[in-house]
Amino acid sequence: MRKLFTALLFFGYLLTSWAQQHNTSTKYVAPTDPKVRAKLAAWQDLKFGIFMHWGTYSQWGIVESWSICPEDEGWTQRKGPYAADYNTYKKAYENIRTEFNPVKFNPEKWVAAAKTAGMKYMVFTTKHHDGFAMFDTKQSDYKITDSKSAFAANPRSNITKEVFNAFRKESFLIGTYFSKPDWHSEDYWWPYFPPKDRNVNYDPTKYPDRWQKFKDFTYNQISELMTDYGSVDILWLDGGWVRPKNTIDPTVDWQKAITFEQNIDMARIAGMARAKQPGLIVVDRTVAGEFENYTTPEHTVPDTPLSYPWETCMTMGDSWSYVPNDKYKSTNQLIQLLVKIVARGGNFLLNIGPSPAGDWAPEAYDRLQHIGEWIKVNGEGIYASRSVAPYEHQNIYYTQAKNHSIIYAFWLSDKDEVTLPATVQIPLTKVAQVKNVRLLGRSEKLTWRYQGNTLHIQVPAKLQKNNGLQQAATFKIEY
Incomplete structure (x- = not known):
């Protein structure tokens, strides 16, 4: 019963x-x-x-x-x-x-x-x-x-x-x-x-x-x-x-x-x-x-x-x-x-x-x-971060470090394994100059250019697939 x-x-x-x-x-x-x-x-x-x-x-x-x-x-x-x-x-x-x-x-x-x-x-x-x-x-x-x-x-x-x-x-x-x-x-x-x-x-x-x-x-x-x-x-x-x-x-x-x-x-x-x-x-x-x-x-x-x-x-x-x-x-x-x-x-x-x-x-x-x-x-x-415009763009979500010198752009994947495109475009606002960009969890250097309020990141072939990243890739942008 x-x-x-x-x-x-x-x-x-x-x-x-x-x-x-x-x-x-x-x-x-x-x-x-x-x-x-x-x-x-x-x-x-x-x-x-x-x-x-x-x-x-x-x-x-x-x-x-x-x-x-x-x-x-x-x-x-x-x-x-x-x-x-x-x-x-x-x-x-x-x-x-x-x-x-x-x-x-x-x-x-x-x-x-x-x-x-x-x-x-x-x-x-x-x-x-x-x-x-x-x-x-x-x-x-x-x-x-x-x-x-x-x-x-x-x-x-x-x-x-x-x-x-x-x-x-x-x-x-x-x-x-x-x-x-x-x-x-x-x-x-x-x-x-x-x-x-x-x-x-x-x-x-x-x-x-x-x-x-x-x-x-x-x-x-x-x-x-x-x-x-x-x-x-x-x-x-x-x-x-x-x-x-x-x-x-x-x-x-x-x-x-x-x-x-x-x-x-x-x-x-x-x-x-x-x-x-x-x-x-x-x-x-x-x-x-x-x-x-x-x-x-x-x-x-x-x-x-x-x-x-x-x-x-x-x-x-x-x-x-x-x-x-x-x-x-x-x-x-x-x-x-x-x-x-x-x-x-x-x-x-x-x-x-x-x-x-x-x-x-x-x-x-x-x-x-x-x-x-x-x-x-x-x-x-994630921790001690602040929201920052434009907040989100398509599958990209943004946070900012407390000192306002770093923006984190989270590229969300629809699958557990992250597969990145050859070029990732990240709109930025109120950023005059980008000093450095890297992908958290990977040591490889990235090629990028900042033009027209958009950051264009070239993703090496070896980082596009089988990169070991899960759920979301995070680009650390120093400016």
């Missing part, structure tokens, strides 16, 4: 990764705190990070949290033997923790793979919308370390602490994903009323004492994460419907459905968090203002560079959390995404969903290994 349940859930899991796209805020407010500005600048130089959605939902191989949301959307559909009755399903869902026992959990293995790939920062789901804490919170017993959870007796049961410590030892910036809504909390979904949708199921202005309890609960859980888990660099807050009502954008469909005032008091939360973690980057997703220090286009690469800090978050497979037999993007797709995002001035946060056993799929390790091989050759054009 369990295998049948998992199979039914998986087949009902179509288009999940695209279902919850978050509209990017357009009104950016730059932070004024010098420590936050410095941390944000350092983060922008890192370019490439690892994201992980992991929780008890992984045990069933279903969309993270959303199947307990009483909305009639494609990604919220319940499947399997408990699906006919909402309350029965929700009870069974909350009981998954008695099965979830990731005995192969080894964060050091993840760190090694992420470091090999050239990733420099991480964001981990400490609590998703279902309210299950992957850390030892004192505010609730719905957590990985509670005695009812199968993994509680494991010496590494405080998963968030283990993950943070392992990545911090290898000098990653540490990001904590935290869901503002909590569908397990009786002060968010009050049992007196049935939940109607993703939002709070009562009017906080009518029951202010209950809402204050939820605000305190949220504040206290974030305080724990800021106090007991070492240095934290990013507080990545999801669930943008928990927001002041005056920040709702009526042109966005999901925001139009926000009925009640849900002010969580971000000034209080951010003030406390930064007192404990000076310089902390706060990302209150989709809530434009002083607490959205960078924006997070989801599964989207902006068409043009943005004038403020941003990060594309995207899945390596088709889903955010583990599903059986997920289809992973190719190495070529992932490297092209990295190049396009960085060329437009953004960071790339790439998600992998660990399995119920506590490991990544072999395909994930394979992709990271091959990305790392490419980064070893071409990484100098």
